[in-house]
Amino acid sequence: xxxxxxxxxxxxxxxxxxxxxxxxxxxxxxxxxxxxxxxxxxxxxxxxxxxxxxxxxxxxxxxxxxxxxxxxxxxxxxxxxxxxxxxxxxxxxxxxxxxxxxxxxxxxxxxxxxxxxxxxxxxxxxxxxxxxxxxxxxxxxxxxxxxxxxxxxxxxxxxxxxxxxxxxxxxxxxxxxxxxxxxxxxxxxxxxxxxxxxxxxxxxxxxxxxxxxxxxxxxxxxxxxxxxxxxxxxxxxxxxxxxxxxxxxxxxxxxxxxxxxxxxxxxxxxxxxxxxxxxxxxxxxxxxxxxxxxxxxxxxxxxxxxxxxxxxxxxxxxxxxxxxxxxxxxxxxxxxxxxxxxxxxxxxxxxxxxxxxxxxxxxxxxxxxxxxxxxxxxxxxxxxxxxxxxxxxxxxxxxxxxxxxxxxxxxxxxxxxxxxxxxxxxxxxxxxxxxxxxxxxxxxxxxxxxxxxxxxxxxxxxxxxxxxxxxxxxxxxxxxxxxxxxxxxxxxxxxxxxxxxxxxxxxxxxxxxxxxxxxxxxxxxxxxxxxxxxxxxxxxxxxxxxxxxxxxxxxxxxxxxxxxxxxxxxxxxxxxxxxxxxxxxxxxxxxxxxxxxxxxxxxxxxxxxxxxxxxxxxxxxxxxxxxxxxxxxxxxxxxxxxxxxxxxxxxxxxxxxxxxxxxxxxxxxxxxxxxxxxxxxxxxxxxxxxxxxxxxxxxxxxxxxxxxxxxxxxxxxxxxxxxxxxxxxxxxxxxxxxxxxxxxx
Amino acid sequence: xxxxxxxxxxxxxxxxxxxxxxxxxxxxxxxxxxxxxxxxxxxxxxxxxxxxxxxxxxxxxxxxxxxxxxxxxxxxxxxxxxxxxxxxxxxxxxxxxxxxxxxxxxxxxxxxxxxxxxxxxxxxxxxxxxxxxxxxxxxxxxxxxxxxxxxxxxxxxxxxxxxxxxxxxxxxxxxxxxxxxxxxxxxxxxxxxxx
Numbered sequence: 001x002x003x004x005x006x007x008x009x010x011x012x013x014x015x016x017x018x019x020x021x022x023x024x025x026x027x028x029x030x031x032x033x034x035x036x037x038x039x040x041x042x043x044x045x046x047x048x049x050x051x052x053x054x055x056x057x058x059x060x061x062x063x064x065x066x067x068x069x070x071x072x073x074x075x076x077x078x079x080x081x082x083x084x085x086x087x088x089x090x091x092x093x094x095x096x097x098x099x100x101x102x103x104x105x106x107x108x109x110x111x112x113x114x115x116x117x118x119x120x121x122x123x124x125x126x127x128x129x130x131x132x133x134x135x136x137x138x139x140x141x142x143x144x145x146x147x148x149x150x151x152x153x154x155x156x157x158x159x160x161x162x163x164x165x166x167x168x169x170x171x172x173x174x175x176x177x178x179x180x181x182x183x184x185x186x187x188x189x190x191x192x193x194x195x196x197x198x199x200x201x202x203x204x205x206x207x208x209x210x211x212x213x214x215x216x217x218x219x220x221x222x223x224x225x226x227x228x229x230x231x232x233x234x235x236x237x238x239x240x241x242x243x244x245x246x247x248x249x250x251x252x253x254x255x256x257x258x259x260x261x262x263x264x265x266x267x268x269x270x271x272x273x274x275x276x277x278x279x280x281x282x283x284x285x286x287x288x289x290x291x292x293x294x295x296x297x298x299x300x301x302x303x304x305x306x307x308x309x310x311x312x313x314x315x316x317x318x319x320x321x322x323x324x325x326x327x328x329x330x331x332x333x334x335x336x337x338x339x340x341x342x343x344x345x346x347x348x349x350x351x352x353x354x355x356x357x358x359x360x361x362x363x364x365x366x367x368x369x370x371x372x373x374x375x376x377x378x379x380x381x382x383x384x385x386x387x388x389x390x391x392x393x394x395x396x397x398x399x400x401x402x403x404x405x406x407x408x409x410x411x412x413x414x415x416x417x418x419x420x421x422x423x424x425x426x427x428x429x430x431x432x433x434x435x436x437x438x439x440x441x442x443x444x445x446x447x448x449x450x451x452x453x454x455x456x457x458x459x460x461x462x463x464x465x466x467x468x469x470x471x472x473x474x475x476x477x478x479x480x481x482x483x484x485x486x487x488x489x490x491x492x493x494x495x496x497x498x499x500x501x502x503x504x505x506x507x508x509x510x511x512x513x514x515x516x517x518x519x520x521x522x523x524x525x526x527x528x529x530x531x532x533x534x535x536x537x538x539x540x541x542x543x544x545x546x547x548x549x550x551x552x553x554x555x556x557x558x559x560x561x562x563x564x565x566x567x568x569x570x571x572x573x574x575x576x577x578x579x580x581x582x583x584x585x586x587x588x589x590x591x592x593x594x595x596x597x598x599x600x601x602x603x604x605x606x607x608x609x610x611x612x613x614x615x616x617x618x619x620x621x622x623x624x625x626x627x628x629x630x631x632x633x634x635x636x637x638x639x640x641x642x643x644x645x646x647x648x649x650x651x652x653x654x655x656x657x658x659x660x661x662x663x664x665x666x667x668x669x670x671x672x673x674x675x676x677x678x679x680x681x682x683x684x685x686x687x688x689x690x691x692x693x694x695x696x697x698x699x700x701x702x703x704x705x706x707x708x709x710x711x712x713x714x715x716x717x718x719x720x721x722x723x724x725x726x727x728x729x730x731x732x733x734x735x736x737x738x739x740x741x742x743x744x745x
Numbered sequence: 746x747x748x749x750x751x752x753x754x755x756x757x758x759x760x761x762x763x764x765x766x767x768x769x770x771x772x773x774x775x776x777x778x779x780x781x782x783x784x785x786x787x788x789x790x791x792x793x794x795x796x797x798x799x800x801x802x803x804x805x806x807x808x809x810x811x812x813x814x815x816x817x818x819x820x821x822x823x824x825x826x827x828x829x830x831x832x833x834x835x836x837x838x839x840x841x842x843x844x845x846x847x848x849x850x851x852x853x854x855x856x857x858x859x860x861x862x863x864x865x866x867x868x869x870x871x872x873x874x875x876x877x878x879x880x881x882x883x884x885x886x887x888x889x890x891x892x893x894x895x896x897x898x899x900x901x902x903x904x905x906x907x908x909x910x911x912x913x914x915x916x917x918x919x920x921x922x923x924x925x926x927x928x929x930x931x932x933x934x935x936x937x938x939x940x
Contacts, residue, residue: 061782062778070810112755115808117803130792130808373798380819383919602778
């Protein structure tokens with residue numbers, strides 16, 4: 001029978017073809033037991049082949065957790081990951097750039113191997129879901145034949161290098177960062193210095209510092225385009241930031257160099273990679289990101305080590321070869337610049353134009369954002385977009401970190417025709433980039449770690465806000481709302497104006513889906529500040545909470561005050577008071593809807609993310625004490641907001657201690673009040689027994705508590721960084737305590 | 746090509762809903778969850794995906810190991826679809842018949858689900874058959890010539906003695922698909938009984 005490998009032949013680059021063949025050959029090794037599950041898992045992850053919810057072979061069906069009896073039996077594709085279970089395929093799209101041939105291949109593989117849906121991610125990748133592992137080699141070959149690789153899309157490597165999708169046509173950029181982003185992508189892909197990390201590594205470049213198209217400050221390495229006059233010559237370079245990251249405990253990136261000449265960007269990344277590979281944590285993946293290494297070493301020492309490493313690197317021609325032609329990736333207009341003809345256009349066109357059309361730096365042209373609900377489009381829509389691109393703009397478009405697609409070089413004269421063609425594809429949605437275009441990670445829909453239905457929630461919010469967008473106060477129109485299904489921040493809730501992350505709560509003995517409300521984040525300025533969770537809201541009440549917070553903002557804002565500034569002025573405590581009554585959960589008999597998550601018709605559970613068998617009693621007092629610990633976390637935040645770092649750090653520790661005490665009392669009601677005894681008992685009864693362990697994070701959250709306890713005993717002076725980190729960690733520890741208590745049944 | 750088309754496994758059949766049908770996807774998604782709980786349709790049923798937010802998308806998708814069921818809106822026309830992902834037994838005609846049977850079984854369940862209050866009804870005279878495999882079945886005249894006999898065999902069983910019109914989508918970018926319209930209508934239960 002003909003195969004894709006034979007059919008595509010030499011159109012697959014030999015290096016990629018060989019790698020894919022090796023990957024496919026490993027299937028046999030795994031089947032025959034010659035390859036360990038952990039080794040095979042890392043191998044497939046580095047090829048972008050990811051796990052997906054229920055791939056451990058069981059699923060809660062609304063009444064009970066049942067086994068999914070796949071035909072493969074015990075064969076695994078990773079630890080606790082069934083071979084036959086469908087998974088997710090992540091496809092790297094460096095700086096979001098796609099040619100129409102690549103779009104065509106993506107549409108085809110989505111249709112044939114997935115469910116006909118292409119999902120654009122917050123890293124400009126494309127993800128396909130429900131993909132069977134046997135289909136992945138051919139899927140990769142078909143993409144490789146058009147110049148797309150899935151290599152290092154996952155795993156402990158440099159992930160997709162992201163870049164501002166407006167580069168080259170944006171009016172606020174210093175220069176086009178596209179060739180630099182592409183050069184980084186090519187340089188780091190498969191580079192030996194990038195193969196021995198303890199954790200993933202993320203890089204982004206942006207053309208300016210004010211917009212958020214690149215979110216530089218949340219990256220391991222981020223660069224903002226800069227120029228500087230040196231010896232009478234205008235030189236290009238980058239303002240470089242390092243060691244940022246969201247995740248469970250977010251860190252703002254730190255300024256590494258105000259101006260790094262363009263020829264230094266690749267060797268510096270290489271040097272950082274070497275230091276990270278040599279000194280970064282390997283065993284405890286929860287502390288293995290670069291941000292933890294920089295914290296451990298101290299920034300100055302880290303920088304010294306990087307510069308030392310840089311000085312001894314062997315010269316590599318690739319560091320500067322790309323500078324010889326910085327226009328290789330330029331896209332040129334297909335149509336001449338011309339104004340939109342005067343005319344009586346429909347109101348829908350005006351609404352779409354307001355949110356979706358951005359003037360280019362080049363007069364007579366515009367960028368058009370194709371808004372994708374929840375980042376999804378069908379293969380048929382993708383093919384429609386291909387036709388549209390070829391008709392109006394040329395051969396390329398770009399995915400964005402807001403999960404949309406950006407068309408560039410649209411002649412203004414074509415705007416109405418573009419609108420009509422997009423409308424015919426169901427892609428002329430108004431509201432792009434507004435509050436009604438909120439984004440979410442996959443959450444409980446497909447993610448193994450999801451706690452709450454972030455996509456379900458955001459789908460609901462978008463529907464409600466779209467319906468009333470035109471009546472909303474202009475001040476709220478561009479507020480960014482983002483949700484994650486758990487604390488891991490894949491939905492980037494920390495840098496949203498209003499963020500949510502999924503948690504569960506046991507209320508009167510029954511599980512209820514909740515979202516933490518996160519305020520204080522800043523989308524602008526490349527993710528200028530990170531928000532903090534202020535209160536857990538029942539999922540059902542989140543839309544009302546959002547309405548209420550926005551209503552207060554509109555009513556109370558001073559002048560042109562931004563939402564971020566408004567929250568800073570009135571304080572999180574005041575916002576918490578505004579929504580206090582909406583934290584209440586009625587009995588199941590009164591309103592059962594609270595006990596179901598958005599878009600899920602099964603009774604809410606966390607059984608699909610992990611199981612535990614703690615024995616529990618003292619239910620009422622434990623619930624009470626856990627709630628008290630949560631209040632303390634919030635109190636710590638308010639103290640931090642008022643610059644009382646010492647008080648904030650102390651109260652954050654106290655929150656952890658209260659939660660630990662509450663859990664310890666379920667195991668030993670006579671534990672008493674002595675803090676050392678409580679900590680010791682907690683270690684013995686909850687930690688050593690692994691009762692507090694998260695299925696994936698293991699004992700990480702309890703380790704936060706032990707470290708904070710040691711710091712308090714050793715009277716380590718509180719700094720703003722320490723207080724902030726401890727608050728984040730206290731929040732996570734309290735959530736882990738809730739989860740442990742949930743598992744106690 | 747004759748040999749290749751015989752190897753085709755990724756086959757799908759969609760029975761279009763009656764004109765004017767406006768299915769409530771939330772209720773269909775809830776029904777799919779019940780199907781998983783009760784093993785109501787053939788296959789190892791895994792999960793439900795909600796694509797209600799995607800225009801002309803897969804709508805409500807019931808993911809199974811062997812193939813997927815959906816109430817989808819592709820082409821702007823809602824219909825009940827089943828498409829195979831993994832290899833099935835039998836020759837091509839048997840595999841196509843099996844896919845059609847699964848789609849009809851799903852349609853029949855939806856038509857008779859009391860929670861859906863009769864909102865879902867297939868037209869009973871229109872269906873689409875597609876090959877979800879551009880290697881073995883590119884969208885070409887050759888594929889159509891090779892596939893036509895098994896399509897006719899299926900149609901003879903579904904609509905005995907009834908004339909059927911075929912219309913292949915000629916867009917080379919689209920997967921191979923044929924829309925079929927029979928000159929007589931039958932309900933899902935009747936069609937299912939004929940397979």
